[in-house]
Amino acid sequence: MSRGRILLIGAYGQFGRRIAEALARDDVDLMLAGRDVGKAESLATQLRPQARAPVSPVQIDVEGDDLDARIAALMPDTVIHTAGPFQQRDYRVAEAAIAAGAHYIDLADGREFVAGIGRLDAQAKARGVRVVSGASSVPGLSAAVVDAHRSRFATLESIDTCIGPGNRTERGLATTRAILGYVGRPFPALIDGDRRPVHGWQSLRRMRIEGVGARWFARCDVPDLDVLPARYPGLRHCDFRAGLELRRMHFGLWLASWCVRAGLVRNLPRYAEPLLRLSEHWTDAGSDIGVMTVDLGGVDPDGQHLHLRWSIVAREGSGPHIPATATVVLARRWRQTPPSPGAGPCIDLFTLDDYLQALSHLPIETSTQALVSR
Numbered sequence: 001m002s003r004g005r006i007l008l009i010g011a012y013g014q015f016g017r018r019i020a021e022a023l024a025r026d027d028v029d030l031m032l033a034g035r036d037v038g039k040a041e042s043l044a045t046q047l048r049p050q051a052r053a054p055v056s057p058v059q060i061d062v063e064g065d066d067l068d069a070r071i072a073a074l075m076p077d078t079v080i081h082t083a084g085p086f087q088q089r090d091y092r093v094a095e096a097a098i099a100a101g102a103h104y105i106d107l108a109d110g111r112e113f114v115a116g117i118g119r120l121d122a123q124a125k126a127r128g129v130r131v132v133s134g135a136s137s138v139p140g141l142s143a144a145v146v147d148a149h150r151s152r153f154a155t156l157e158s159i160d161t162c163i164g165p166g167n168r169t170e171r172g173l174a175t176t177r178a179i180l181g182y183v184g185r186p187f188p189a190l191i192d193g194d195r196r197p198v199h200g201w202q203s204l205r206r207m208r209i210e211g212v213g214a215r216w217f218a219r220c221d222v223p224d225l226d227v228l229p230a231r232y233p234g235l236r237h238c239d240f241r242a243g244l245e246l247r248r249m250h251f252g253l254w255l256a257s258w259c260v261r262a263g264l265v266r267n268l269p270r271y272a273e274p275l276l277r278l279s280e281h282w283t284d285a286g287s288d289i290g291v292m293t294v295d296l297g298g299v300d301p302d303g304q305h306l307h308l309r310w311s312i313v314a315r316e317g318s319g320p321h322i323p324a325t326a327t328v329v330l331a332r333r334w335r336q337t338p339p340s341p342g343a344g345p346c347i348d349l350f351t352l353d354d355y356l357q358a359l360s361h362l363p364i365e366t367s368t369q370a371l372v373s374r
């Protein structure tokens with residue numbers, strides 16, 4: 001197998017850094033990119049002692065005019081893009097990767113961004129490359145979880161996903177901006193048989209998770225709300241919530257959602273940096289335990305109602321490895337077996353077992369329970 005060449009954009013961000021650490025253990029030339037080459041160099045210096053192949057820093061601005069030429073000159077075989085928020089991005093990185101003859105993977109959680117990536121399908125096929133969007137917790141992992149349990153249902157009617165990071169894990173600016181962008185804003189969701197508007201960071205729900213305790217969650221606008229109903233047409237309900245472990249932060253954001261809804265705050269993402277700094281004052285509180293649950297409801301092959309809850313619990317601050325792992329699984333797989341060309345959301349590209357295998361060195365456990373009612 002020849003050595004790979006991977007360009008990782010957003011390499012020293014929260015998730016980029018974890019992807020870089022994993023890929024540095026592989027036989028790939030790893031190019032670490034962001035706007036600040038000094039930060040890229042300092043990460044490269046940390047990784048080189050364990051790296052199997054060269055690790056080099058690269059300065060790239062995904063909004064720069066010379067993006068196509070910069071990417072082409074680096075001759076990557078795969079481009080990984082973590083430099084969100086994707087809600088405000090177009091497909092220029094993916095298009096530059098295609099033009100350079102490189103496969104492309106991103107971590108996008110922008111709903112329209114992920115759902116619309118198929119518009120690059122013809123371009124990707126013409127160049128013989130694969131373009132994948134949403135290679136992360138949603139829809140990458142969530143869809144793999146649904147697929148792994150799908151055969152237990154004759155009819156799958158509902159999917160409810162919740163994600164709650166532990167408070168003692170670091171948070172990224174791009175993720176914070178992405179969430180603040182929909183707090184208090186309306187978006188459509190398939191709720192109890194109707195596609196209707198719901199609001200970001202509202203519709204609070206408290207859930208007790210085995211081995212973790214009670215956490216609060218609130219609605220988020222994520223790609224799954226389009227990708228999963230399109231993939232499982234029998235669904236009557238598809239919902240997604242996230243939660244902050246500290247109640248002062250969770251309910252503070254809930255209050256902010258009402259201020260946005262009432263028109264008192266017009267541009268919440270503008271406050272992302274001060275809010276992130278404020279949250280960093282409280283990193284000694286709470287736990288280092290992150291959780292994700294996927295609840296599946298429907299009818300089993302015997303005609304009985306069935307409600308399953310799949311959970312993943314990440315301890316010792318290992319939670320951020322979960323969203324970072326989809327790109328690692330794909331990049332490794334594609335080095336062994338080149339993917340079929342085309343463009344689409346991150347579904348059908350790996351199994352749940354593939355994903356969990358890549359996380360098996362970490363203090364992360366999963367379980368599936370049958371619950372009595374939804």
Ligand SMILES: NC(=O)c1ccc[n+]([C@@H]2O[C@H](COP(=O)([O-])OP(=O)(O)OC[C@H]3O[C@@H](n4cnc5c(N)ncnc54)[C@H](OP(=O)(O)O)[C@@H]3O)[C@@H](O)[C@H]2O)c1
Pocket residue numbers: 009010011012013014015016033034035036039060061062063082083084085086107108109134135136137138139171172173174175176178323
């Ligand atoms: N789909 C999912 O399930 C899922 C889950 C978690 C996170 N995400 C998404 O993953 C993304 C990354 O999150 P994060 O928390 O890792 O963010 P982060 O810590 O803020 O990292 C973002 C990285 O991108 C770089 N960057 C920003 N603007 C850039 C530009 N114009 N050109 C080149 N590089 C740029 C930043 O460095 P410089 O600013 O120095 O350039 C930084 O290295 C977010 O968009 C988040 O929403 C998705």
